[in-house]
Amino acid sequence: MANLHIYIETKSIGQYTSKRMPKKACLLSFGCRLNQSEIVTLGEQLEELGIQVSRQLAPDIDLLIINTCAVTNQAISKCTQTLRSLVLKFPRAHVIVTGCYSILGKKILSKMNGIDLIVSNSNKNSIAALALEIIFKPKTKLPVVLEDPNPEPVGYFSQKIPRASYNKRYNLKIQNGCNFFCSYCIIPFTRGSPQSRDFENILEDAKAHAAIGLKEIIITGVNIGTYENHGRKLLDVINALDTIDGIVRIRISSIEFKTIDDKILEKMADKNHKLAAYLHIPIQSAANPILSAMKRRYSFEEFYSYTEKISKFIPGIGLGTDIMVGFPGESEKNFLESVEFLKTSPIQYAHVFTFSPRPGTPAAISQSFVSEQEKLGRSKFLRQISREKKSEFYNSNIGQxxxxxxxxxxxxxxxxxxxxxxxxxxxxxxxxxxxxxxxxxxxxxxxxxxxxxxx
Ligand code: SF4
CATH class of the missing domain: 2.40.50 (OB fold (Dihydrolipoamide Acetyltransferase, E2P))
Incomplete structure (x- = not known):
């Protein structure tokens, strides 16, 4: 997952709950689309409480919220470096840290000066109210950790103030958590077991954002193919979104290919359906021994034939994947299998990650780590192939x-x-x-x- 920041545009429209001067907040998010969607919701919730959400890191910022990512060591250092520099730069601002590193890194974060609150992912929905509580008080010396072991249900959003200004495409969260327990992945520990958002709540949210002009909905979650709410599945969400006036395009974000119902592919192939012909399906490795050590739920052959099947069934479909390099035990031969896969499959680009051990996961205790230098070299090589594949795809679209x-x-x-x-x-x-x-x-x-x- 690429690191990125979101700055939400300034526009104070909430009714301020006290007679004091409006406070200003700036929100920064790292990591995946799900984190992005949650920070946008948080921005909307803050505005409902009358806190201005600013695009600029201006000197008069009262509140900083950092939504962290823990997917790799690199992601963690980017978050902590940013945090350290912002705390120094904005000493009077209250600081709240949330996201996947908040609880994972709480021992380190708790010792950092300048942070007021550390809030777990499962308590994200309380942040707006907590912010309003702390923002008028003096800053604390050391952070308070808020970690409720019982995650909140996903259908909790109260977006009375949807906003169109930050993006033209809306990341619609439908699901959270995962229980697949791939051996390298920290997500089941940071986001808990699967939780599916209330179906009607999803539609309300989509309608509210369509009403203010958002045209593209990106269906977002950790493992969206496992969505299930009172018997309704991902296909039902897609079909219901298709009926909403104003929405012109529905896109599925990253999804495990084994969880895709064939009927979803039929909707993608149907020119009268708003579902976009696009899939991002992570393979992670094209070597079967590595897939098995990763505890992925398919073989290379199954994945490859799936990509062939969908590219024939939906001509022109956009196809991306994730590949992890340097998983413990990945030999040169294993790596070259991933290279060959990327070169020859219908996949048009790959998001290339390097493995980094996540404490508490089975892969972190391996005895056969690939050297950092080797990992860097492999990533560089694979990224170049990905660029070439993308370029080929672009060339094939010239004149279209x-x-x-x-x-x-x-x-x-x-x-x-x-x-x-x-x-x-x-x-x-x-x-x-x-x-x-x-x-x-x-x-x-x-x-x-x-x-x-x-x-
Ligand atoms: S499917 Fe695997 S990689 Fe994806 S979130 Fe679940 S455990 Fe992690």
């Missing part, structure tokens, strides 16, 4: 006419994404933000393509 949902203009051009997740940059004198427009793909610029509007 595609529909693009455009976002805010940046550096004079409008960026946007196609249904199959090609990034397109386009020149246009008029504002086409948040519009679906038809373009002709004319040039591959490696990280994106150039499209010309068809008027």
């Amino acid at each position: 006419i595609v529909d693009v949902l455009f976002e805010d203009r940046q550096n004079g051009k409008f960026p946007g994404y196609t249904e199959n997740y090609i990034k397109v940059l386009t020149d246009c004198p008029e504002n086409i933000t948040n519009q679906i427009r038809r373009v002709k793909v004319v040039k591959n610029e490696q990280t994106h393509v150039i499209g010309e509007l068809i008027f």
